[in-house]
Amino acid sequence: MFFVLSKTLGIMALPLNFLIALGVLGSLLLMTRFLRLGRTLLVLAALMLAVCGFAPVGNLLLYPLESRFPAWSPSQAAPDGIIVLGASIDVDLSAAHGTPVVTAASDRIIVTAALARKYPNARVVYTGGNANLISGEAKEADFAAGLFESLGIDKSRLILESRARNTYENALFTKALVDPKPGERWLLVTSAFHMPRSIGLFRKVGFSVEPCPVDWRVGRGWDALSFTDVAQDGLSRTNIVVRAWLGLITYRDTGRIDELLPGPQG
Numbered sequence: 001m002f003f004v005l006s007k008t009l010g011i012m013a014l015p016l017n018f019l020i021a022l023g024v025l026g027s028l029l030l031m032t033r034f035l036r037l038g039r040t041l042l043v044l045a046a047l048m049l050a051v052c053g054f055a056p057v058g059n060l061l062l063y064p065l066e067s068r069f070p071a072w073s074p075s076q077a078a079p080d081g082i083i084v085l086g087a088s089i090d091v092d093l094s095a096a097h098g099t100p101v102v103t104a105a106s107d108r109i110i111v112t113a114a115l116a117r118k119y120p121n122a123r124v125v126y127t128g129g130n131a132n133l134i135s136g137e138a139k140e141a142d143f144a145a146g147l148f149e150s151l152g153i154d155k156s157r158l159i160l161e162s163r164a165r166n167t168y169e170n171a172l173f174t175k176a177l178v179d180p181k182p183g184e185r186w187l188l189v190t191s192a193f194h195m196p197r198s199i200g201l202f203r204k205v206g207f208s209v210e211p212c213p214v215d216w217r218v219g220r221g222w223d224a225l226s227f228t229d230v231a232q233d234g235l236s237r238t239n240i241v242v243r244a245w246l247g248l249i250t251y252r253d254t255g256r257i258d259e260l261l262p263g264p265q266g
Helices: 002-012 015-029 035-054 057-066 091-097 106-118 140-150 167-178 192-204 221-225 231-253
Strands: 081-085 123-127 158-161 186-191 210-214
Touching (some): 002 015, 015 035, 015 231, 035 057, 035 231, 057 221, 057 231, 081 106, 081 167, 106 123, 106 210, 123 140, 123 167, 140 158, 167 192, 186 192, 192 210, 192 231
Parallel strands (some): 081 123, 081 186, 186 210
């Protein structure tokens, strides 16, 4: 039920979808006796689309998420394992063309491959199934193996987790699969805005990992106040960050993370 609600109500709550629906409703009301309400909704939808598209709304909401964890520093001993969370590979497109198709957050794949080459003894875990509400047989992890092999990572080092449909299942199934031992060091690679939620979920299932954030969308300091000259970019960031915050709120309210905004320990 949690998964179904996230793929239905959660999708409709995204700013772009919500504002388009608001505009459509306003247009329909223009043909009824609620003409004034229809005009109000249309104007409101248009103004909010402009604000979300050009104003730094998305940047300001992203910044506290992306700045929560610093970039990982290789100042200690080599890690025993590297975990990368899915969402980079488009399952449907990959299945249609018979080859891995990376459509989002490609830094997750690139950085993981670079770390794997730097630490040749570290195990590499890719966790990602099929996050579509109506899913087929294809899984992200099925295509990840060939992708990492093409980047020079031997298949014998790969551990593929193909059941997870969301971040909670990433944490739960990965822990069960790798059975981490006391004293082992595992890196967690995911997008910077996604790291607080991911760390909170991994902590909750009892899997201690070191954050290795990648795929930043906002710069530092005053960059968060920058306006956008392409509305599509601003709307994309706003959608991403609203979804991220909704995820944090939902996981906190359901007890799957202990804090609203998990941060570095110590």
